[in-house]
Amino acid sequence: MTSRLQQTKGGFNFDNHVRNTMMEGKGMGIPKATKTGTTIVGLIYKDGLVLGADTRATAGPIVADKNCEKIHYLAPNMYCCGAGTAADTEMTTALISSQLELHRLSTGRQARVVTAMTMLKQMLFKYQGQIGAALILGGVDINGPHLYTIYPHGSTDKLPYVTMGSGSLAAMSVFESRYKPDMSREEGIALVQDAIEAGIFNDLGSGSNVDVVVINSEKVEVLRNYARPNERGVKEASYKYQRGATEILKTSIRNLVDIKETVNIHTPEAMDIS
Amino acid sequence: SLRLAPSSKASSAGSASVLDTSNSYGLHDTMRFGMRQIASEVSSKHPLENRLAEWDNTQMELKMNMARNMYGMHAPIKMAMERNLVTKARGPSMLPQRSNLGLDILAGKDESIDFEDFLN
Numbered sequence: 291m292t293s294r295l296q297q298t299k300g301g302f303n304f305d306n307h308v309r310n311t312m313m314e315g316k317g318m319g320i321p322k323a324t325k326t327g328t329t330i331v332g333l334i335y336k337d338g339l340v341l342g343a344d345t346r347a348t349a350g351p352i353v354a355d356k357n358c359e360k361i362h363y364l365a366p367n368m369y370c371c372g373a374g375t376a377a378d379t380e381m382t383t384a385l386i387s388s389q390l391e392l393h394r395l396s397t398g399r400q401a402r403v404v405t406a407m408t409m410l411k412q413m414l415f416k417y418q419g420q421i422g423a424a425l426i427l428g429g430v431d432i433n434g435p436h437l438y439t440i441y442p443h444g445s446t447d448k449l450p451y452v453t454m455g456s457g458s459l460a461a462m463s464v465f466e467s468r469y470k471p472d473m474s475r476e477e478g479i480a481l482v483q484d485a486i487e488a489g490i491f492n493d494l495g496s497g498s499n500v501d502v503v504v505i506n507s508e509k510v511e512v513l514r515n516y517a518r519p520n521e522r523g524v525k526e527a528s529y530k531y532q533r534g535a536t537e538i539l540k541t542s543i544r545n546l547v548d549i550k551e552t553v554n555i556h557t558p559e560a561m562d563i564s
Numbered sequence: 565s566l567r568l569a570p571s572s573k574a575s576s577a578g579s580a581s582v583l584d585t586s587n588s589y590g591l592h593d594t595m596r597f598g599m600r601q602i603a604s605e606v607s608s609k610h611p612l613e614n615r616l617a618e619w620d621n622t623q624m625e626l627k628m629n630m631a632r633n634m635y636g637m638h639a640p641i642k643m644a645m646e647r648n649l650v651t652k653a654r655g656p657s658m659l660p661q662r663s664n665l666g667l668d669i670l671a672g673k674d675e676s677i678d679f680e681d682f683l684n
Contacts, residue, residue: 301616301679301680301684302612302616305596305597309598392675392676393676416569416619
């Protein structure tokens with residue numbers, strides 16, 4: 291048998307750290323991870339809460355995804371918007387969603403929003419901010435609607451209206467001037483849409499469409515691409531050349547493969563049933 | 565004694581052992597880690613490496629110390645006894661296995677999922 295059975299643990303592997311630092315020292319940087327740039331917002335209205343997000347993902351100066359989904363499912367009564375490194379937000383929310391499902395099966399009750407917040411903040415603190423996920427967690431549980439922000443190092447806030455991401459200042463300016471408690475559903479959605487559009491038009495890291503999710507105690511409505519202020523214009527003229535625009539001077543065809551067709555007539559034999 | 569998180573410096577910082585990069589034969593694994601460089605083994609570890617490696621042990625120690633402070637000496641002794649029963653005292657017919665179900669249940673890992681469960 292082997293001399294030493296070292297149990298290989300799963301999780302993150304730091305073997306390449308030495309090689310990466312050496313490469314950075316020589317001038318070859320790490321490839322840029324896809325970030326979400328982002329404007330994400332959340333607000334509490336009379337019956338529940340509204341979450342909103344833009345849909346642009348950037349890789350450096352290039353738009354990597356024009357219509358990505360930034361509002362992730364966590365539980366039937368909870369959704370989470372994610373800003374920061376796209377892979378980190380997706381993996382983190384997927385992992386916490388699985389943990390919440392296990393927790394729900396074990397307790398037999400609907401999950402509370404504080405549970406998800408605690409799981410997220412403990413995980414992000416454990417990784418000391420190396421997991422670049424800035425999240426807005428919103429949900430409705432037995433105690434009513436709750437809205438939390440979670441920063442990459444693990445700190446959290448509990449507030450009635452929040453914004454995160456590179457477009458957070460543009461969106462927060464809209465919220466600060468027009469937010470009032472106990473808004474109706476339509477007012478809440480309109481305010482969220484205006485805040486996201488402020489981020490879309492004033493921040494380079496945010497763009498494309500507006501996603502909205504409305505959560506109340508009875509149901510959740512996922513309004514994907516609720517507003518599309520950046521639709522591409524239809525081209526007015528056709529740039530296709532008509533057939534015959536280019537004159538054919540000479541035609542020569544060379545067969546690379548000799549194609550021969552033979553037809554076999556197959557007469558079925560009578561069945562032998564002796 | 566009531567340490568919440570492990571330190572970022574490894575307790576054996578400044579020393580390297582062959583076991584860090586060993587393969588199943590106990591020697592340095594050139595295929596996975598390249599030619600053996602003592603300098604890189606001693607210095608420049610990622611700040612998270614030691615933190616994550618020691619995380620479970622640190623949490624366990626925290627629980628044991630808090631239980632000792634709150635309930636008395638018997639509480640951590642019972643916890644340690646249960647852990648020994650599932651790790652050391654195994655039946656003669658049991659094959660050596662990597663994953664210990666008893667240990668997972670005692671640590672609460674049977675009802676949770678973490679990066680090490682799917683990133684491996």
